[in-house]
Amino acid sequence: MAAWNADARYTRLVHEQGDRLVRLALLMTGNRQDAEDVVQDVFIAVASSWPVLQPVAYLKRAVANKCIDLIRRRREIPTESVPDSEVEELGYFEHDDLGRFFVLLQDLPPRQRETLVLKYQFDLSDAAVAKLLGISIATVRSQTQHALRKLRQVSTLTPGGDQS
Secondary structure, three states, X not given: OOOOOOOHHHHHHHHHHHHHHHHHHHHHHOOHHHHHHHHHHHHHHHHHOOOOOOHHHHHHHHHHHHHHHHHHHOOOOXXXXXXXXXXXXXXXXXXXXXXXXXXXXXXXXXXXXXXXXXXXXXXXXXXXXXXXXXXXXXXXXXXXXXXXXXXXXXXXXXXXXXXX
């Protein structure tokens, strides 16, 4: 077996950020295997140019770009259901609510899903989302509003599993 000769800081970065980046990619792609592949590809790309000035921000941006590329390549393949996932918790919903949330998220048009995930999971500004997606800031805002309105209309989800 080959020895692992990576920089200790890089190894620590992979261990600390890997699961978080997979969860973010999972929200965008809706598929655990695709999410893991995206994150692995990003870590491989970063390893060749290590060290990066702001590695966490760079990793988030790289994961978002890879997810967008993957979604664009597969747009014509609609998903009927949410694939089984080993994600135990994203910190907001109980397990049953999380499954329903993924179904609702996948029912959104791709552009609306992308804007929501980039804004609220990647914590990007409207301008950053617009630049990433190649659209105007106004389009980001309108797509976000439409997506949130649609989720509110069909959603019975409440944080923490409360059904109040």
